[in-house]
Amino acid sequence: MSRSTIDIVNRNLAKRYAKEKRFRLFGLVSILAGLAALCFLMVTIVSTGWGAFTQSYIQLTLDLDPEVLSISDPQDDDQWSYANYTGVIKKSLRERFPDVTSRRDKKRLYRIVSPGAGYQVNQLMQDRSLLGQTVTVWLPADDDVDSVIKGHIDRSLPENERRVSDKKLSLIDELVNSGQLKRKFNNIFFTAGDSSEPEQAGIKGAMLGSFFTLIVALLLSFPIGVAAAIYLEEFAPKNAWTDFIEVNINNLAAVPSIVFGLLGLAVFLNWFGLPRSVPLVGGIVLTLMTLPTIIISSRVALKSVPPSIREAALGLGASKMQTIFDHVLPLALPGMLTGGIIGMAQALGETAPLLMIGMVAFIVDIPGSFTDPATVLPVQIFLWSDSPERAFVERTSGAIMVLLMFLILMNSIAVLLRKRFERRW
Amino acid sequence: MTTMTVDSNTSPQSSQEATQPVADISSNGLDSSRDYRQTVGKIEVANTKMSMRDVNVSYGDKQAVFGVDLDIAKNEVIAMIGPSGCGKSTFLRCMNRMNDTIEGCVVSGSLKLDDQDIYDPKLDVVPLRARVGMVFQKPNPFPKSIYDNVAYGPQIHGLANSKVELDEIVENSLRKAGLWNEAKDRLDQPGTGLSGGQQQRLCIARTIAVSPEVILMDEPCSALDPIATARIEELIDELSANFTIAIVTHSMQQAARVSHRTAYFHLGYLVEIGDTDDIFTNPKHRLTEDYITGRFG
Numbered sequence A: 001m002s003r004s005t006i007d008i009v010n011r012n013l014a015k016r017y018a019k020e021k022r023f024r025l026f027g028l029v030s031i032l033a034g035l036a037a038l039c040f041l042m043v044t045i046v047s048t049g050w051g052a053f054t055q056s057y058i059q060l061t062l063d064l065d066p067e068v069l070s071i072s073d074p075q076d077d078d079q080w081s082y083a084n085y086t087g088v089i090k091k092s093l094r095e096r097f098p099d100v101t102s103r104r105d106k107k108r109l110y111r112i113v114s115p116g117a118g119y120q121v122n123q124l125m126q127d128r129s130l131l132g133q134t135v136t137v138w139l140p141a142d143d144d145v146d147s148v149i150k151g152h153i154d155r156s157l158p159e160n161e162r163r164v165s166d167k168k169l170s171l172i173d174e175l176v177n178s179g180q181l182k183r184k185f186n187n188i189f190f191t192a193g194d195s196s197e198p199e200q201a202g203i204k205g206a207m208l209g210s211f212f213t214l215i216v217a218l219l220l221s222f223p224i225g226v227a228a229a230i231y232l233e234e235f236a237p238k239n240a241w242t243d244f245i246e247v248n249i250n251n252l253a254a255v256p257s258i259v260f261g262l263l264g265l266a267v268f269l270n271w272f273g274l275p276r277s278v279p280l281v282g283g284i285v286l287t288l289m290t291l292p293t294i295i296i297s298s299r300v301a302l303k304s305v306p307p308s309i310r311e312a313a314l315g316l317g318a319s320k321m322q323t324i325f326d327h328v329l330p331l332a333l334p335g336m337l338t339g340g341i342i343g344m345a346q347a348l349g350e351t352a353p354l355l356m357i358g359m360v361a362f363i364v365d366i367p368g369s370f371t372d373p374a375t376v377l378p379v380q381i382f383l384w385s386d387s388p389e390r391a392f393v394e395r396t397s398g399a400i401m402v403l404l405m406f407l408i409l410m411n412s413i414a415v416l417l418r419k420r421f422e423r424r425w
Numbered sequence B: 001m002t003t004m005t006v007d008s009n010t011s012p013q014s015s016q017e018a019t020q021p022v023a024d025i026s027s028n029g030l031d032s033s034r035d036y037r038q039t040v041g042k043i044e045v046a047n048t049k050m051s052m053r054d055v056n057v058s059y060g061d062k063q064a065v066f067g068v069d070l071d072i073a074k075n076e077v078i079a080m081i082g083p084s085g086c087g088k089s090t091f092l093r094c095m096n097r098m099n100d101t102i103e104g105c106v107v108s109g110s111l112k113l114d115d116q117d118i119y120d121p122k123l124d125v126v127p128l129r130a131r132v133g134m135v136f137q138k139p140n141p142f143p144k145s146i147y148d149n150v151a152y153g154p155q156i157h158g159l160a161n162s163k164v165e166l167d168e169i170v171e172n173s174l175r176k177a178g179l180w181n182e183a184k185d186r187l188d189q190p191g192t193g194l195s196g197g198q199q200q201r202l203c204i205a206r207t208i209a210v211s212p213e214v215i216l217m218d219e220p221c222s223a224l225d226p227i228a229t230a231r232i233e234e235l236i237d238e239l240s241a242n243f244t245i246a247i248v249t250h251s252m253q254q255a256a257r258v259s260h261r262t263a264y265f266h267l268g269y270l271v272e273i274g275d276t277d278d279i280f281t282n283p284k285h286r287l288t289e290d291y292i293t294g295r296f297g
């Protein structure tokens, strides 16, 4: 290279590097902006939702007196179901605070324990030998008490401007001082269904609803999607028809999900007469929604199998079917699974189509099968986010955290699968 | 053989050679009376295994092979040489109908294996490809174990009745491919973990495991180093005792070393065919001479 050429190169060098630097800076800034947004989201959700995982419990000594429970005949199952479990709690509270005498104050006293705590006593007394005995238990406190414990209620405000009266505050303080009011891990949040009392509300019903719905969606969409992809990619003739189908599958992937909900409502509920609010129908609707994603990613996976593998098999005299099922499919499967998991993650976070088929109802019972009325996690979040109580705000964020955790888990599995089966040819 | 007429809006290469071949040849100082569209040399052989007549192949409206006539004798090694893009692979792939997998590829003419028409619409390609195996340019073992690579063919064709028989076939094939000593202790390891040369020998073992009658090889050594190449060449020599082999190669030395007869292709035409010794010492066509003396190609 002559002297002058190298001079020209050197002169331009600085410009070239500056260009590269600018581009890198630009990339860095965009990534930082993305990260900042993500951090902000995480911080807000975690800071509000963290409290949902703990709950204030009150320790009470319960005298399981058959008389208070109004169980006269322990053999009679009906009496057990309709027993006055709340009465036991009230009696115990009266004994704990003998100074509270007036009717109004007693009523206020009873309100420090969750109004649904009778259910916990009921659960406890599944062991019927406890009848007539005295037990010490931790019962969930009312959500106002919980708010006080978690410091969400400003004591410096005048009494008429805050949710909790001075009398109640003094009761709470007394219990805290005697060690009978504590924050504990919130079991109920993970083991209960929805409830109108925040301290009794949990996400188990919604999680199981999501689980059943996703199982239906997975069992339907994965086989159908993979079969469609194999047919389109390997067997279908390339003509105007298949082009048309391809365009439409791509379009379908972009259709707003609520449209699938409307379709589900019209077809499955109104026409086929399937029940409302059930995971079975939810799963079918989500199948419609995820099918395009799975078909597209499965086709990409099939396309990425090198032609040399097909040639090798065909050259040995393998039939088309054998070539595909013995060689192409095993190599494409990780990619297909990745697509499937990503599709399922999408389905897990989907709300709109499920609203249309009635999975938005207030359902207390925990679903036990595909045809029990149920709701799903994101819909539960949607429902709770409507409630003004501080405790529900907390639980909304708590449920979001659980949902995000599942999404992160699923996407990590997808990434791992891709890494694990990445092939060098 | 008749002259092919080519559609005038085909790609530049083919239209150019279709419209002005004579001028081209004379301007190169070639003997214009010997048009390269007329094959020089003896096409017929005694003891014919495969017989091709007037084979034309086109991809869409681009013709790649023009009226090739060629016979292949039993247990011979025939080399096909010629500049790249002259249709050697295309012609080779007709012999076991691998071209069927390429969309828009149309083959006409008569191709026979033991008097059976290969392109008979009623013929099933599965048994055909079991009889005419193929080794590809780039080693392409299945991403499975060495054992499974070799066993796959016999398994799908049901050649082994028991595990013992299958083991035997695998061992024999690997032995014939000269890979047994290197592979016997790692049969369960992936075939893709072998070196390039070993992979190609594995592919050969996989092909001979189904006991084909003819083996087609498309530049089997072009991705290999000289030592691996030498091993494959030795192997081809040994295999010719039992198999009929058609090998495409871009290396004239290789053709000279391994083959009994050599076919020289040029722009989709078979220009010259003859005994390898004759072709390399005394080429009859100027194009052949130019090619083997390295004047072009």
Ligand SMILES: Nc1ncnc2c1ncn2[C@@H]1O[C@H](COP(=O)(O)OP(=O)(O)O)[C@@H](O)[C@H]1O
Binding pocket: B059, B062, B064, B082, B083, B084, B085, B086, B087, B088, B089, B090, B091, B102
């Ligand atoms: N799949 C294909 N589709 C279209 N044209 C092809 C295809 N394969 C080969 N060709 C064309 O056919 C001609 C012959 O190719 P090929 O048989 O591969 O040549 P060679 O093996 O002698 O190098 C070339 O011009 C090439 O561009």
Ligand SMILES: [Mg+2]
Binding pocket: B088, B089, B090, B218, B219
């Ligand atoms: Mg080639």
